[in-house]
Amino acid sequence: MRRSHETYVARFREVGLMSRLILGALRIACLALLLFFSGCGPPCSGACRHLLNECGLVDPWPSVDACVTECRGVRENLLDPQEQQTYDEHVRCLSGTRCEELDTNPEVCGVSFLEP
Numbered sequence: 001m002r003r004s005h006e007t008y009v010a011r012f013r014e015v016g017l018m019s020r021l022i023l024g025a026l027r028i029a030c031l032a033l034l035l036f037f038s039g040c041g042p043p044c045s046g047a048c049r050h051l052l053n054e055c056g057l058v059d060p061w062p063s064v065d066a067c068v069t070e071c072r073g074v075r076e077n078l079l080d081p082q083e084q085q086t087y088d089e090h091v092r093c094l095s096g097t098r099c100e101e102l103d104t105n106p107e108v109c110g111v112s113f114l115e116p
């Protein structure tokens with residue numbers, strides 16, 4: 001039994017649609033994994049690079065890596081989701097605040113970033 005050209009075209013479109021759906025799902029899954037493993041809570045690496053590299057802060061962290069490790073560690077120890085959200089907002093604030101403003105008012109983001 002021979003299939004018509006339209007049958008092949010319909011089957012091709014059906015397979016094409018399924019492959020696009022599968023690729024879309026894979027992209028979403030990869031993005032979710034990337035966000036999960038990159039510490040998608042507070043943007044620690046951005047805030048630490050800003051504070052140490054752009055603002056010239058040298059204490060209390062000797063390097064950006066040490067700062068990021070501590071930043072992520074603090075968040076992991078917070079059990080209350082509200083505290084986690086507040087911490088995330090604080091870190092985002094630090095990363096977006098001008099160095100001059102941080103110099104004149106270290107508590108501009110709600111709490112001093114120099115406090116332990």
